[in-house]
Amino acid sequence: MERIDLRSDTVTIPSKAMLEAMINAQVGDDVFGDDPTVIRLQKKVADKFGKEAGLFVPSGTMSNQIAIKTHTTPGQEVICDIGAHIYNFEGGGPSVLSGVQIRPVITKDGIMDPVSVEENLRFEGNVHHAPTALIEVENTHNRGGGTVIPIENIQDIRTIAEKYGIPMHLDGARIWNAHTATGIPLHEYASFFESVSVCFSKGLGAPVGSMLLGTEKFIEKAKRWRKVFGGGMRQSGYLAAAAEYAFENNIERLKEDHKRAAYFTRELNKIPGLSIPVPPVQTNIVMIDVEKIPAGELQHKLHEHGLDILAISSKRLRAVFHLHINDDMTEKAVKICSEVLS
Numbered sequence: 379m380e381r382i383d384l385r386s387d388t389v390t391i392p393s394k395a396m397l398e399a400m401i402n403a404q405v406g407d408d409v410f411g412d413d414p415t416v417i418r419l420q421k422k423v424a425d426k427f428g429k430e431a432g433l434f435v436p437s438g439t440m441s442n443q444i445a446i447k448t449h450t451t452p453g454q455e456v457i458c459d460i461g462a463h464i465y466n467f468e469g470g471g472p473s474v475l476s477g478v479q480i481r482p483v484i485t486k487d488g489i490m491d492p493v494s495v496e497e498n499l500r501f502e503g504n505v506h507h508a509p510t511a512l513i514e515v516e517n518t519h520n521r522g523g524g525t526v527i528p529i530e531n532i533q534d535i536r537t538i539a540e541k542y543g544i545p546m547h548l549d550g551a552r553i554w555n556a557h558t559a560t561g562i563p564l565h566e567y568a569s570f571f572e573s574v575s576v577c578f579s580k581g582l583g584a585p586v587g588s589m590l591l592g593t594e595k596f597i598e599k600a601k602r603w604r605k606v607f608g609g610g611m612r613q614s615g616y617l618a619a620a621a622e623y624a625f626e627n628n629i630e631r632l633k634e635d636h637k638r639a640a641y642f643t644r645e646l647n648k649i650p651g652l653s654i655p656v657p658p659v660q661t662n663i664v665m666i667d668v669e670k671i672p673a674g675e676l677q678h679k680l681h682e683h684g685l686d687i688l689a690i691s692s693k694r695l696r697a698v699f700h701l702h703i704n705d706d707m708t709e710k711a712v713k714i715c716s717e718v719l720s
């Protein structure tokens with residue numbers, strides 16, 4: 379039975395062409411700074427985002443956590459939305475690694491109200507408070523259901539950040555999807571942020587790899603924290619070659635994932651007992667609310683029929699479309715859901 383795996387866009391395995399690129403990569407020792415493939419990738423991606431420099435790192439988590447460490451000192455605060463990956467899914471990294479606390483802004487879908495951001499700022503001078511050192515935005519928003527954060531919203535938050543001299547960090551693990559959905563250039567998204575983290579291992583299909591982007595000075599500082607966090611890699615050009623292949627070949631095709639996610643949403647909405655809580659689905663992530671049975675039970679039943687979708691709470695499942703999923707598999711996934719719930 380051919381399995382249909384919609385648990386995440388991280389489940390992809392490298393294509394033959396990507397493996398070829400890896401095998402043929404020229405490598406050096408990146409801790410010494412002389413891996414030519416890593417150097418080329420960092421420059422290429424930084425240029426595309428209009429930033430001075432990039433730092434290739436093993437994961438999106440490390441990239442975000444290095445950014446937080448580089449922007450803050452212990453005893454400060456980071457503002458992000460309540461569903462943010464840095465707050466919920468990075469193991470408490472901000473407190474463990476940077477000694478900072480998170481001040482979450484309540485949102486439904488990851489889009490922070492700029493007024494709430496301003497109300498949540500804390501400043502030096504009040505002994506009771508931990509001053510705000512960083513504002514973080516996640517785009518697209520994972521828990522929000524692949525939501526694209528509107529550029530006007532980012533602009534409004536930026537205006538507040540500038541008013542108070544607070545830097546901004548973008549968790550752009552899936553910024554490729556936002557760019558694909560809106561047509562807004564990557565450098566325009568990046569222009570509102572002092573630092574940007576991007577992942578090659580989500581929708582773009584690389585096995586490993588993320589990048590932190592910023593000024594040369596910021597990246598120089600971040601490089602030290604990458605070493606301290608254990609992310610200094612040696613012949614990482616083999617991985618950078620996969621990331622480079624993903625960056626050059628797999629952005630354009632994300633629109634196919636978005637199309638399939640939209641089709642899946644429309645069809646699932648017709649099945650009694652299922653509903654889509656964050657319409658309209660904008661990118662490759664589909665949240666599915668389940669009424670009749672616990673989401674975990676439905677996950678188990680779907681698994682037995684060859685379909686893997688992740689239960690993310692007792693009432694909600696998440697399906698993510700990616701480059702291993704074609705039209706036939708999408709239709710089959712709908713059919714399995716319909717049969718299991720009938």
Ligand SMILES: Cc1ncc(COP(=O)(O)O)c(C=O)c1O
Pocket residue numbers: 388436437438439440442463464516518519520549551552577579588
């Ligand atoms: C929005 C977002 N940021 C960061 C990460 C972390 O990436 P990684 O799994 O490479 O650590 C993820 C992972 O799915 C994510 O969805």
